[in-house]
């Protein structure tokens with residue numbers, strides 16, 4: 001071969017999902033990949049999405065499979081931006097909107113990747129700071145963009161809590177002017193631990209003082225708390241702070257619309273002054289990268305989101321669907337916690353109910369995780385991250401019993 005290739009380690013999340021799929025054990029449980037499941041362990045196409053799909057078919061739009069533009073579906077992008085930044089479509093907001101350059105991406109991964117590539121080309125940050133731990137794909141994405149990577153402490157293992165002091169002191173002493181700081185907008189993946197509002201203010205102060213560039217990854221807006229405003233609080237706070245800060249947001253619709261395989265997302269670059277000409281040149285440069293890579297984002301998933309967000313009734317139904325998903329996850333956290341308490345499993349387990357969003361960082365060791373898979377056919381990441389929506393009324397006692405056993409042995 002002319003190739004110079006060495007094997008790369010398989011992606012843990014999708015490899016685990018494959019292993020789960022191949023497992024024939026009747027009691028197997030998937031707590032690996034972050035996808036929503038019903039209490040029967042089934043996927044849940046959102047009722048509002050199904051409705052929107054029917055309407056789209058009925059519309060029978062002759063252009064439905066045509067190319068959009070390189071930046072993507074522009075009406076969709078306006079809706080995505082307004083959802084993220086909290087605009088209500090008022091004219092008075094035009095000035096603020098002129099700060100935001102938005103393009104459609106191949107979901108959240110694509111938005112992270114495009115953003116990394118764009119900053120790598122046009123900002124040349126000395127370093128990108130990722131939380132330790134973070135979604136493993138962040139590391140891959142920034143590596144492919146050839147930007148040097150470092151991590152800031154995020155998790156305090158002994159107390160199973162957010163290591164705010166560690167994060168702040170590392171960034172304070174080690175981050176340099178022009179560095180990028182990757183922040184999870186809400187429902188931190190994998191820990192489920194988010195800064196509180198006061199801490200977000202301190203993080204923004206630090207970014208401003210040290211001239212660091214905040215890069216938000218927003219993959220769970222509305223999915224985590226059930227409220228789109230609450231889950232966008234940090235992004236909106238950074239955006240509305242004075243003086244205007246330069247920042248960007250990678251926005252995913254995979255979880256909050258249940259459109260995982262449809263690859264719906266957007267990348268928003270926010271400039272530090274209201275200038276449509278600056279915004280347009282940013283869009284123009286993003287389009288250059290998009291054209292050379294995938295020409296334009298896919299359209300069918302974003303048509304669904306557009307259908308929902310342009311109709312008040314459907315938007316209200318979407319908010320109800322978000323409540324259904326977020327409350328089921330909260331109730332499964334509680335159910336697992338109650339079972340472990342009932343079994344008097346050694347250790348403390350309050351963190352399971354206190355963490356936020358799709359995941360719990362259980363604190364289980366790699367050895368315990370391996371034993372869960374080997375002996376009980378329960379699949380979670382070796383970091384101890386468990387996707388809570390894989391739990392159900394039917395399997396939670398089994399899972400708690402298994403955890404109890406591996407913790408005691």
Ligand code: LMR
Pocket residue numbers: 013032033034035135137189
């Ligand atoms: C996860 O972390 O499990 C999800 O975000 C799916 C993915 O793309 O990794």
